[in-house]
Amino acid sequence: MVVPPVVLMASENTEREGDVLGLGPKERVRWAKGLDLPRGPVNGTIFYAGEVYPIMGYAEGAFRMMSRLKLDLNSMAKVAPLFKKLGIYRVVARASWSSLNSRYEKALKDAVYVLKKLDVKFGYLYEDEPPSGIALHTYGLLEDFKRYASEVAAKFRELGVSKIITLDPIAATAFKHYYPVFTEFNVKVEHFVQVVARRMAETGAKASLRRKVRVTYHDPCYLARVMGVVDEVRYVLSRLDGVELIEPERHGVNTGCSGDGGLELTQPELARKVSYERVKELAETGASLTLTSCPACIMMLRVGFDDLSIKMDVLDLASLVAEAFRNRLEFEGPQEVSFKEYKVLPDTLRWDLSNLGERLREYTDLCKKCGFCNAVCPTAQALDRLESRSARGRMTLINALVRGEPLSSEKVLDRLYSCVLCGSCSQTCPVGLHVQEIIVYGRAYAIMTGRV
Ligand code: SF4
Numbered sequence: 001m002v003v004p005p006v007v008l009m010a011s012e013n014t015e016r017e018g019d020v021l022g023l024g025p026k027e028r029v030r031w032a033k034g035l036d037l038p039r040g041p042v043n044g045t046i047f048y049a050g051e052v053y054p055i056m057g058y059a060e061g062a063f064r065m066m067s068r069l070k071l072d073l074n075s076m077a078k079v080a081p082l083f084k085k086l087g088i089y090r091v092v093a094r095a096s097w098s099s100l101n102s103r104y105e106k107a108l109k110d111a112v113y114v115l116k117k118l119d120v121k122f123g124y125l126y127e128d129e130p131p132s133g134i135a136l137h138t139y140g141l142l143e144d145f146k147r148y149a150s151e152v153a154a155k156f157r158e159l160g161v162s163k164i165i166t167l168d169p170i171a172a173t174a175f176k177h178y179y180p181v182f183t184e185f186n187v188k189v190e191h192f193v194q195v196v197a198r199r200m201a202e203t204g205a206k207a208s209l210r211r212k213v214r215v216t217y218h219d220p221c222y223l224a225r226v227m228g229v230v231d232e233v234r235y236v237l238s239r240l241d242g243v244e245l246i247e248p249e250r251h252g253v254n255t256g257c258s259g260d261g262g263l264e265l266t267q268p269e270l271a272r273k274v275s276y277e278r279v280k281e282l283a284e285t286g287a288s289l290t291l292t293s294c295p296a297c298i299m300m301l302r303v304g305f306d307d308l309s310i311k312m313d314v315l316d317l318a319s320l321v322a323e324a325f326r327n328r329l330e331f332e333g334p335q336e337v338s339f340k341e342y343k344v345l346p347d348t349l350r351w352d353l354s355n356l357g358e359r360l361r362e363y364t365d366l367c368k369k370c371g372f373c374n375a376v377c378p379t380a381q382a383l384d385r386l387e388s389r390s391a392r393g394r395m396t397l398i399n400a401l402v403r404g405e406p407l408s409s410e411k412v413l414d415r416l417y418s419c420v421l422c423g424s425c426s427q428t429c430p431v432g433l434h435v436q437e438i439i440v441y442g443r444a445y446a447i448m449t450g451r452v
Pocket residue numbers: 373376377378379380390391392394418419420421422423424425426435436439
């Protein structure tokens with residue numbers, strides 16, 4: 001099996017240390033220092049920081065440095081374990097990128113501040129917080145993910161966790177959509193903005209910024225398209241005086257990808273190209289600030305704006321809400337509001353890993369080759385509609401793979417790991433194929449059968 005070193009590194013680090021960079025639990029709880037959050041669940045509820053927000057600045061720093069030095073991620077992944085053994089990695093990361101990381105740590109702190117102001121009760125697990133292990137799912141290591149998810153589910157049961165509130169839509173998606181496929185999981189999961197919107201409506205919370213700002217909002221794929229959370233964001237922003245929201249052309253469930261979804265690790269140059277399409281669209285709104293609600297989107301949008309020399313700051317929605325709450329917050333009493341939970345994707349696929357080949361053949365045989373998915377596929381669009389990097393091209397490749405056609409492992413790797421898992425294809429397919437998830441199962445099949 002020749003899984004790319006960068007995927008192996010990310011997966012091994014996730015299993016050993018809980019995050020793709022292998023920085024470990026001590027680093028991941030640093031953001032909560034001084035907040036005095038109750039240790040353990042409160043009435044079964046925890047605030048879940050996850051394995052991405054607390055270290056995203058270090059990932060951004062490494063991503064930017066390697067691009068500047070034109071270093072290949074796979075070759076870096078080969079030497080990273082040595083760096084780690086020598087204990088250099090954490091020291092270098094902290095010395096070089098702490099200030100970058102503070103933006104992401106601040107988002108977590110701001111989220112906690114906002115929830116407290118709205119009288120939401122919760123605790124925090126600190127070093128006991130188990131990472132979601134989403135990287136294992138993303139990269140198709142589904143046997144590992146299945147085992148890992150069972151361990152995490154058992155840990156939550158043991159700690160008495162019955163509800164998770166998280167700022168991270170990637171972790172929320174993992175717990176809400178993927179865990180129940182692979183293990184028994186009865187924990188309720190809500191994204192921060194769902195809780196905040198509901199509490200603001202219940203209390204009539206209204207806040208004001210000290211400044212006037214024209215903002216645009218980038219809907220993260222996982223939050224809008226997968227979880228169906230769209231209205232809550234608009235409601236929260238409508239309750240902040242001083243904020244004018246200008247929507248980009250693609251917004252809500254029809255959002256565009258910022259270039260993450262794991263691609264930033266496997267094919268960083270393509271990830272950058274995808275981000276360029278999106279940042280240009282956001283800049284066209286004329287806003288001076290881009291808001292979003294996903295750490296990986298924040299990183300890719302910041303990189304994209306910088307690469308194209310577009311002056312635009314990118315901020316987590318939680319940080320702008322906290323800024324307004326700190327300035328002036330009043331409660332006008334309950335408001336009549338309802339939030340729709342959008343459903344634009346087919347149901348999550350619940351496939352048994354023991355007969356993946358049959359399932360994949362059955363589903364990819366249904367593809368009519370119409371190409372509707374290609375028209376919305378961000379990787380194909382970033383590469384002049386290149387068929388081999390399109391949704392239809394990946395369906396064709398998986399079909400050939402399960403039919404046992406001769407394909408080089410380089411080709412399989414290149415095609416399957418060039419997808420950002422944005423779900424636009426699944427949303428568009430007239431046959432109702434969940435293309436995004438078929439690609440994840442295709443990765444798993446390729447790994448399990450030694451085809452990559
Ligand atoms: S194949 Fe689908 S999930 Fe992958 S990048 Fe294209 S549209 Fe997004």
